[in-house]
Amino acid sequence: MSDHHALPHPGQELSVGEVAERSGVPVSALHFYEREGLIQSRRTPGNQRRFRREVLRRLSFIRIAQRVGIPLAEIRSALDSLPDGRTPTRADWARLSEQWRTELDDRIHRLQQLRDDFTGCIGCGCLSIDRCGLVNPHDRLGEDGPGPRRLVG
Structure with a gap:
């Protein structure tokens, strides 16, 4: 068989x-x-x-x-x-994964920041960053231009 x-x-x-x-x-x-x-x-x-x-x-x-x-x-x-x-090979994987580790660590940091900021912004219910006295009083971040400003690039 x-x-x-x-x-x-x-x-x-x-x-x-x-x-x-x-x-x-x-x-x-x-x-x-x-x-x-x-x-x-x-x-x-x-x-x-x-x-x-x-x-x-x-x-x-x-x-x-x-x-x-x-x-x-x-x-x-x-x-x-x-x-x-x-x-x-295993050695190739070890070398490449080490190179990618920094990029992955940066991505993890950005995702954690997004998670934390997302919860904070949505938690107040206003959904308007320019009216948020806690996160963005007087729309300071709006002066830097459009789009999300608290996320690191």
Whole structure:
């Protein structure tokens, strides 16, 4: 009895359906990632996509980075920085995640500030920053121009 979930023998390529099943990434997303240059396949004489097994680890890298909020353009740039288009190693992930850590820390800070300011502004019920004597007396922030002023950029 064969196990259809077992990984193929070394060197064997995977169809797009097999990659989708094993990675949990929908076929439509695989096509999108390929169009965006994040993954690569080759075409068979019958014009079917075939992926190397390493694409599974590459997809994990992409999905984890996306989950923490790294934009696809930055993910692509990081993958393009790897020699010979190789699949990211643990060392690659450690280096890249350290680079992204500062950006993520900044994003967390902005979200916390947004959460705290949002609660404060909406809590009074006025929904008008220019009439808020607590947060913005005399509309001081309006003098700086339009848009939200308390959020750091």
